[in-house]
Amino acid sequence: MRIERDKAEILGGVRFGRTMGGPVAMTIANLDWENWREAMAVEPAPKKAAVSRLRKVTHPRPGHADLAGALKYLTYDAREVLERASARETAARVAAGALCKGFLEPFGIEVLSHVIAAGGVWLRSEVAWRRIVALPDSSPLRCVDERLQRRMIATIDTARRRGDSVGGCFEVVARGVPPGLGSMSQQDRRLDGRLAGALVTVPAVKAAEIGEGVRGVSIRGSDFHDEIFYDRRTRRFFRRTNRAGGLEGGISNGAEIRVRGYLKPLSTLSRPLRTVDLLTKRPARAQVERTDVTPILAAGIVGEAVVALVLADAVVEKFGGDSLRETLRNHHSYLAALRRY
Amino acid sequence: MRIERDKAEILGGVRFGRTMGGPVAMTIANLDWENWREAMAVEPAPKKAAVSRLRKVTHPRPGHADLAGALKYLTYDAREVLERASARETAARVAAGALCKGFLEPFGIEVLSHVIAAGGVWLRSEVAWRRIVALPDSSPLRCVDERLQRRMIATIDTARRRGDSVGGCFEVVARGVPPGLGSMSQQDRRLDGRLAGALVTVPAVKAAEIGEGVRGVSIRGSDFHDEIFYDRRTRRFFRRTNRAGGLEGGISNGAEIRVRGYLKPLSTLSRPLRTVDLLTKRPARAQVERTDVTPILAAGIVGEAVVALVLADAVVEKFGGDSLRETLRNHHSYLAALRRY
């Protein structure tokens, strides 16, 4: 989960610091590759290889792709599944997301994440953008409320001592998104579905929420909706609340986009989970590969990346263009048209 | 929201009760069309048409696509947006979903929904498949717990009397899904993301959950995961719990797929929402077009449909084939291979 230490190297598609219209290729070297050279070799395994060195995984871990993937791809070594399902795959998405963030920046669109829950400790109030921006790189959990963050950490520490783990929740906020991305016209064009779908693909995320979507179940309608106002000076429609998370009818409405990912707790050490040996079908104990108590911090970063990917896609869809200058020009004239509306 | 009264007519793609490999075309007549013939005419409006008869909507409703869509598509009549964003569009998905359910049936895959929350009243316990199947057509809310259902209805009635509205939550359950649909290998192939994304496109749904995804945030890892067992008689892996909702690493694991949609409350009559006139930009009150207190029942039916669409897609992806017989044959030999695994 040490994504922040990885470095992506650009192999193609960029010249003199600018993309050229073709695909951008990047690699992120696996810093631990030396230790895996034998177990993950591209070449056929030597006939007499010590089995132990192939690092087979025959005790599939509950809560991971291990068993379902082994059955799907017809392998008796879940290693072939879990290496692709692992957090390392998300490094590629973070790299691509960084590219998208760079693309979105000149449009005034920024994407950030922060943590709002860990181990049952919740930050319930809405968090202003400036507080998220102000989070220092050194923030241990990227939670804006220091007192709550200490309680979150305490809960995590307790779980760690007990060999247990906890879940969490992160929020991704995108600022500067113009109204009109996505569409109500077809299921696959709705921006809410594309964002929620993307969030749930982040490992360990089992639920996605737009705005106050979960709490909305228990709120009365008279208290939920974001009323519409108009500012004659800036010639813009605006809202005073944002329970909709910036999305109405599958379309961005000009408010900040706020979406959340809910993480399940990872497998634990305290009570090694019961599983079955893939070969003998006998009861076994699942190996615990990871010792992180919660991947909430990394998951938020991956969440930012997938949101940036969806938004970059939606921006290109809406504004077209084959150079940053052209896409920006179209964006600019759309905003001008909105002011004349 | 009277979807159940609509009838889909098949225009093409079916002969003698069987599909033929080409697209199936269906129409659902709008039973209320006569009243809209003038306001929604395909032909250019007569120059001297009484404006009132064009049924323009210039006071966009908060919580709907009205304003964002009017800006996006550059129209001063939100009618052009809301008619497409309306629940009528979902009728087409329900019709297509019915076709998919018919396709899934010979594979032993069944999809049903039930309601687990309305207006803050929650059914917290896991609901067995047989209880959902047993729900009578006359069930007012499709909630399996009669006592809770009465409380839900009471809450809805109270809200109605106050001119208010409530949210809700439905669960879609798919039984008989084989392990191995979807894939951990790429973001867009993960079945969890495809299901969550589809659910959030159902109107009023603002959050989607896989299994116990929301509660997972507050559960310790030692209590969350579904341990793996093996039944030597049926030669199948199985679980005794299903907190993962039948999906691990983006792949179906053979357990029931359980996903949930969270609905916000609709706009209300009691406190007409503040909005802005699209032409004058003056403050206005949003028209309330609908008087349903909650669309939870219909949303569950649409939820079933979108889940059936995603699963049918995943079945064709996994088993290929160009006739039901061929696809079933491939499915059958896959299941046989799983037993030999």
Place this chain on the structure above:
Amino acid sequence: MRIERDKAEILGGVRFGRTMGGPVAMTIANLDWENWREAMAVEPAPKKAAVSRLRKVTHPRPGHADLAGALKYLTYDAREVLERASARETAARVAAGALCKGFLEPFGIEVLSHVIAAGGVWLRSEVAWRRIVALPDSSPLRCVDERLQRRMIATIDTARRRGDSVGGCFEVVARGVPPGLGSMSQQDRRLDGRLAGALVTVPAVKAAEIGEGVRGVSIRGSDFHDEIFYDRRTRRFFRRTNRAGGLEGGISNGAEIRVRGYLKPLSTLSRPLRTVDLLTKRPARAQVERTDVTPILAAGIVGEAVVALVLADAVVEKFGGDSLRETLRNHHSYLAALRRY
């Protein structure tokens, strides 16, 4: 092949003569439906239906999808394949193409077709746009050279008298296409591949050519390429020749796009083709369903439609936008930028 008599009825997506951002649904009634009501019924066939009235096709016709489709879709009645593979399916594409032509018109993009070969008679010289535009609706073959057209018709008549058939070639010309549609960056973005691929899907078309692609095999390089010039007055690059058919490196270059479809001759009456009965596997004679000597005229019209579909797609890709006004504005500012280049 009497496509020109069909009328498409718009069912949805258009209001007061304008599209609204959602899908446009159209139906084209089958004027001959009464005669097929029993043989193509959606409902299960009555158990005691006279087999003769089901109009089964058990003698698959060489040169059509009949046999390959019957094997693929596992049916013993090739009727289920040939009705979808028939020219009627192309009526839907012509209707959609007409919509696209209407969309392209305000961009100054026009798409027309004309016939350049029938039955071995070739019009070899390049045909100027104005001559194609000038073709009267009454033109029997849409060939601009009246003398050659008479020879083509004579050849067709001779073939008809002998119960034989002939092939042909049509050219589709698109004028006003700006430089920069499509891309060299990836196989699936190249406009040449998308156009050639679309043309070959027109029934009976077995080859597609961009510009002088076929003749290019036998021309020396020193005579083939379209040299580049610049007009300081209009501030535009231009060419004096157009052997490339307006496409270089998979990108439109601003010249007229010229693509051609080569048609095989249809099955004939004079020598009923040998085939095999699907049930008995005994030798049989293929039924001849159609008596057109050549579908070259209709194929050209379908060719226009598929080209218009590809170009409309490429225009939306390049210029984005959610209303005609927005897309046009982006187009306009791109053209202005080209003049400033």
Place this chain on the structure above:
Amino acid sequence: MRIERDKAEILGGVRFGRTMGGPVAMTIANLDWENWREAMAVEPAPKKAAVSRLRKVTHPRPGHADLAGALKYLTYDAREVLERASARETAARVAAGALCKGFLEPFGIEVLSHVIAAGGVWLRSEVAWRRIVALPDSSPLRCVDERLQRRMIATIDTARRRGDSVGGCFEVVARGVPPGLGSMSQQDRRLDGRLAGALVTVPAVKAAEIGEGVRGVSIRGSDFHDEIFYDRRTRRFFRRTNRAGGLEGGISNGAEIRVRGYLKPLSTLSRPLRTVDLLTKRPARAQVERTDVTPILAAGIVGEAVVALVLADAVVEKFGGDSLRETLRNHHSYLAALRRY
């Protein structure tokens, strides 16, 4: 064009010689990279870099993407376009195609190419599969007729001496393709369109032909179609001719798939083409970057690759499956069903 010397290195997706279900990543090192390190640097160019070392291309070459791409992507250095449009991009497709060929082999599907025209010299007769297989690696043009090949080479040599260039034509043959790949049901599922579209994306290819598609224009229908026979011993339908190139109605019919790509001649040295300087807009002479007289040999190899990619895609579509064993099992039971048909 020395594709055969390049080596692809597999970076991921393969373990112990087998793919694992995830994407396969490969790199092909640019052996000439050292000479381009400065001109194609990813990093921003040093402010004081000698312009000459940046290898800018400001005289766009007719017949290439240079000008259209420079306008599209808004650059004054066509180098940024031509490097992506160059034959090097096809090396990636050849590598991916090799993977597909390896996948297709256990299905009994083989894909090969041979040259049938160069510089106006044509091999007119149909070439049997065994003659293509027998072509030695040392074959200078991969033409099976040695006498014609000598004439082709003579023509090429003459052109080279004159500083001129010639076009050519290659044929790709796929053997062992089962009937039923592709579909007549929708434009984008037709295998003929997908193959023709792919072929035209091979650089310099300006036309694509299925079977005898070009000659079909001039043949009478009574001589064109491939009659259908049945072999009771092998229980298979078969043809004695293959003018359709193995595709009827957009579906493979079980015969060899035969498709052709027509190449234009490349730019020449003898008469440097007239062009315009991108900056000054003054007349200029196009630089000639390449000295190959014809890329016909390499184009055929790329043609094989794109055909293999399309066929692998169609095989997965038809047979589904997540492991070679599963896909093969489905393939096998389909073939058995065809024998029982």
